[in-house]
Amino acid sequence: MQIRDYVLRRLLILPFLIFLTSIIVFTLSRAGGSPIGIYLSHEMTQDEVEELEDRFHLNDPLPVQYVYWAGGVLRGDLGWSGVAAAPVAEVFPKKLTATIELAVFAALLAVYMGIKLGTFAGARRNRLADHVARVFAISGASLPLFWFGIILLIVFWVTLGWVSIGRSDAVVFARIAHPTGFYTIDALLAGDLGAFVDALWHLALPVVTLAFSTTAIILRMMRSSLVEELGEEYVDAARAKGLPERLVLRRHARRNALIPTVTVIGLSFGFLLQGTIVVEVIYRWPGLGRWMADAVLRGDRATIMAYVLFTSVMFLIVNLVVDAAYAYLDRRVVLGE
Amino acid sequence: MTNGTGGNRAPSRGAGDRGRGGAGWRRSLSLLFALGLVLAACTGGDDGDADPAPDGDGGAQVRNPDVIVHAADDEPLSLDPAQAEPGEGGESVILQVYERLVEFSPSGPELEPGLATEVPSDDNGMISEDGLTYTFPIREGVSFHDGSPLTADDVKYSWDRVLEMDLPEANAGLLADIITETNAVDESTFEVTLNQPNAAFLNSVVTQSVASVVSEEVVEANGGITAGEPNEFLQTNPIGTGPYRFTAWNRGENMLFEVNEEYWGEPASLDLRFEIVSDPDVRVLGLRAGDYDSIETDPSFVGDVEGAEGVEVFAGEYLLEPIHIGMNLNIPEGALPPEDTIPTDFFHDPRVRQAFNYAFDYQGFIDGALGGFGAPVPHYFPQGVLGYDESMPVYEQDLARAEELFREAGWWDEGFTISVITEEANLFEVGGLVLKDSLEGLNENFRVRVLAVAEAQFDEAHAQDPLEYAMWVKNADPYADPHAFMRDYIHPDGPWGQIHGFANGYEDPDQIASMIDDASTTTDPDERVEIYGQLAEILFEDPMWIIAGNETALNAHRDWLQGFVMNPLWPRPSLKFALYDK
Numbered sequence A: 001m002q003i004r005d006y007v008l009r010r011l012l013i014l015p016f017l018i019f020l021t022s023i024i025v026f027t028l029s030r031a032g033g034s035p036i037g038i039y040l041s042h043e044m045t046q047d048e049v050e051e052l053e054d055r056f057h058l059n060d061p062l063p064v065q066y067v068y069w070a071g072g073v074l075r076g077d078l079g080w081s082g083v084a085a086a087p088v089a090e091v092f093p094k095k096l097t098a099t100i101e102l103a104v105f106a107a108l109l110a111v112y113m114g115i116k117l118g119t120f121a122g123a124r125r126n127r128l129a130d131h132v133a134r135v136f137a138i139s140g141a142s143l144p145l146f147w148f149g150i151i152l153l154i155v156f157w158v159t160l161g162w163v164s165i166g167r168s169d170a171v172v173f174a175r176i177a178h179p180t181g182f183y184t185i186d187a188l189l190a191g192d193l194g195a196f197v198d199a200l201w202h203l204a205l206p207v208v209t210l211a212f213s214t215t216a217i218i219l220r221m222m223r224s225s226l227v228e229e230l231g232e233e234y235v236d237a238a239r240a241k242g243l244p245e246r247l248v249l250r251r252h253a254r255r256n257a258l259i260p261t262v263t264v265i266g267l268s269f270g271f272l273l274q275g276t277i278v279v280e281v282i283y284r285w286p287g288l289g290r291w292m293a294d295a296v297l298r299g300d301r302a303t304i305m306a307y308v309l310f311t312s313v314m315f316l317i318v319n320l321v322v323d324a325a326y327a328y329l330d331r332r333v334v335l336g337e
Numbered sequence B: 001m002t003n004g005t006g007g008n009r010a011p012s013r014g015a016g017d018r019g020r021g022g023a024g025w026r027r028s029l030s031l032l033f034a035l036g037l038v039l040a041a042c043t044g045g046d047d048g049d050a051d052p053a054p055d056g057d058g059g060a061q062v063r064n065p066d067v068i069v070h071a072a073d074d075e076p077l078s079l080d081p082a083q084a085e086p087g088e089g090g091e092s093v094i095l096q097v098y099e100r101l102v103e104f105s106p107s108g109p110e111l112e113p114g115l116a117t118e119v120p121s122d123d124n125g126m127i128s129e130d131g132l133t134y135t136f137p138i139r140e141g142v143s144f145h146d147g148s149p150l151t152a153d154d155v156k157y158s159w160d161r162v163l164e165m166d167l168p169e170a171n172a173g174l175l176a177d178i179i180t181e182t183n184a185v186d187e188s189t190f191e192v193t194l195n196q197p198n199a200a201f202l203n204s205v206v207t208q209s210v211a212s213v214v215s216e217e218v219v220e221a222n223g224g225i226t227a228g229e230p231n232e233f234l235q236t237n238p239i240g241t242g243p244y245r246f247t248a249w250n251r252g253e254n255m256l257f258e259v260n261e262e263y264w265g266e267p268a269s270l271d272l273r274f275e276i277v278s279d280p281d282v283r284v285l286g287l288r289a290g291d292y293d294s295i296e297t298d299p300s301f302v303g304d305v306e307g308a309e310g311v312e313v314f315a316g317e318y319l320l321e322p323i324h325i326g327m328n329l330n331i332p333e334g335a336l337p338p339e340d341t342i343p344t345d346f347f348h349d350p351r352v353r354q355a356f357n358y359a360f361d362y363q364g365f366i367d368g369a370l371g372g373f374g375a376p377v378p379h380y381f382p383q384g385v386l387g388y389d390e391s392m393p394v395y396e397q398d399l400a401r402a403e404e405l406f407r408e409a410g411w412w413d414e415g416f417t418i419s420v421i422t423e424e425a426n427l428f429e430v431g432g433l434v435l436k437d438s439l440e441g442l443n444e445n446f447r448v449r450v451l452a453v454a455e456a457q458f459d460e461a462h463a464q465d466p467l468e469y470a471m472w473v474k475n476a477d478p479y480a481d482p483h484a485f486m487r488d489y490i491h492p493d494g495p496w497g498q499i500h501g502f503a504n505g506y507e508d509p510d511q512i513a514s515m516i517d518d519a520s521t522t523t524d525p526d527e528r529v530e531i532y533g534q535l536a537e538i539l540f541e542d543p544m545w546i547i548a549g550n551e552t553a554l555n556a557h558r559d560w561l562q563g564f565v566m567n568p569l570w571p572r573p574s575l576k577f578a579l580y581d582k
Helices: A003-031 A035-039 A046-055 A062-074 A088-123 A128-142 A145-159 A170-175 A183-190 A193-230 A233-241 A245-283 A288-298 A301-329 B013-018 B024-044 B090-097 B152-165 B201-206 B216-221 B232-236 B280-289 B299-305 B350-359 B362-368 B399-409 B427-442 B455-462 B482-489 B495-500 B509-521 B525-541
Strands: B067-072 B102-104 B111-113 B133-137 B179-186 B189-194 B244-250 B254-259 B271-276 B294-296 B311-318 B323-327 B416-423 B446-453 B471-475 B545-558
Touching: A003 A062, A003 A301, A035 A046, A035 A301, A035 B455, A088 A128, A088 A193, A088 A245, A088 A288, A088 A301, A128 A193, A145 A193, A145 A245, A145 B280, A170 A193, A183 A193, A193 A245, A233 A245, A245 A288, A245 A301, A288 A301, A288 B455, B067 B280, B090 B244, B090 B254, B090 B271, B102 B201, B152 B179, B152 B189, B152 B216, B216 B232, B280 B294, B280 B299, B280 B545, B294 B545, B299 B311, B299 B545, B323 B427, B323 B495, B350 B399, B350 B427, B362 B427, B362 B545, B399 B427, B416 B427, B416 B455, B427 B446, B427 B471, B427 B545, B446 B455, B455 B471, B482 B495, B482 B509, B482 B525, B509 B525
Parallel strands: B067 B271, B067 B294, B416 B446, B416 B471
Antiparallel strands: B102 B111, B133 B189, B179 B189, B244 B254, B254 B271, B311 B545, B323 B471, B323 B545
């Protein structure tokens, strides 16, 4: 079937899948005990606790609680975040823009470098460049993010003093308006080059940390699938035709090698999201990941549910895009039935 | 064509390599390289710090010369004195922005005038003969940050407001329990009448955050007072008389303060910024990088900063929040976790309570969890409060004595299983684990289950009355006066006395109650010290807690910070930044 019809069909199923995921996670979140804890303070009496429980419907049966929550979501009310001391719906967009800025730069870097280096390595199979690339890939997949991040901080922040922590310098932050929440875009909108550079400079280390493992995975996949493609008969045919190696690679082999790589890119989106949690905590990035780490550790169910909802939507959409990309890259792929 | 395997589809990578003879050494090389990386990763991991990197930038150059940057570990919930919880982040802000009638001087428990021009005492006649009425002359020419002048009416308004709002989290009880009347005699005189003489009034009530003075004008213009309800404006907009003016709160990021140029006293030299950094590793790195001038310091990572270039660690007096383990004498039937085998009157027997106290490894806790920065505490007098005396009896681990007592009480052969609930991933969990270790090491029939749960869950359990757990680990709320500790943690009719049912266990609860009451109503410090000395002896035989230890007040800061002073009697982090310079 046409790509367009396929995409439409997948989009129609999307709400149902989200609904299912939310039920599962909602039930699991309640399995860990009452979510009332985050709303308590040390001095509250038993009566006050009970009053709060009534207010949040925590004494009702689980399906009823779910209905209250789902109803709230549809009205745009995602509950109160104990961690942020504000309604979830209010805080979410701000944190989201911070994480998207980080994740987009990291994803772009990872995809670009992964494909570039993977192609480079695959085309020079078993030569030095290939071995170096493979070591890079192994270390990327093995080095723990938090360790790598802290090492970078020790070197570039403490020892060299080149970078600072957080999303922007306090003085620079106060200098410009932030309509979009994307500091790079805000700086460009304000015409403030200094702020733009400041935003990029603060992005540098977190992006590198986050992109490192994702790059490694993409690189690995790209390299091995390219190696396979280069062994195919059509490559010999193209070379026999007299095509320069550059074109053989770019126009033929790489395009086909991209197919499995695109799957990996889609999957590594999940790794990227996980990675943001650690990277944001280390670099004090005020994004979803750090908010979520606090929420999970402190039992802030409302925030957790909102995040799960968000990530499931994101994941489903990304995989839809991946599937559609297949059809574009490989004419043999037929979507749907 | 150099494709070694000819026109065939390349099989697995391995076969291709082997087919090419001399490629073997390249593989070994990359393996060696990888091995090297792995080794570097392994040896780097141990103490949270990789190999000691030479501190390039630290030394001479002062970073951020116009502002003092302090890295706090958590964010306040409320900046309203009538709502901020004792020991919680909001108090640090209140300390810089608001003021009280009387304050602790930087050097110790002595009181100095704040918004009052003199500290009331028997000598200057500002305490009435019957000890019930205190008169405070109010300083003239003081204004709030919005420009409005300070008068005695504002003081009366501030305290009445706390009483009317009566928010549980703020410890409104501190004022409510003893004040019968507040009175603004005239613009510059404020009078308070108590319901009974109270020696701790000045140092435990008037100096506390909850007694800070807010502006009547500001509050009335922004929501006024509603009984039982917080005031949203004051939660995020503190407007006081202090040396710092609050300018911005970027949630999760930082809080900004500006110097108050019109301050009545010695003005601050530099602006202030609190960075909110919950990760201790990042705080340490920031301090070493010079981006933070002072950081919230915990014994657990003090080792990482000691000796670092440009960093000084201040280890002063003790914090007034001993870490303790509660023993419940009021366990409801059937409430304990099913694994617990103890009867509900387990702790009624003083021998059992003594045995637990003898079994606990205090030195292990202090050396381990507190990194050596701590001391054991007599029941219940933390070092630094009036009445504390080095000669007071203190429990030390004595396993032989513990065994003797358990045998006498009849638990030795039978053994028992008991659960202790604690917050996870902090000192309290370690306290629980030390208890477990101590008891289980003593007798293999003793079993201690440490239930380490998220803070939110712990708070929920902790709020129960009656409590459904036999034991729990937490720290005491910090107080300046011994009476507060006696009232909260020892008195049979006090809050914990009631919840834990102390009356079920004390040999003579009435005697203890009357001794505590007497010590609190007399204003003669010598008399108080004598009574407390006697109490310490009695409580040693009849302990209601296991006191794991008391933390040393610690602060790691850059050596370019001048005028550094820290007083644990000030709310955490016990620093008044207006006193510092760079």
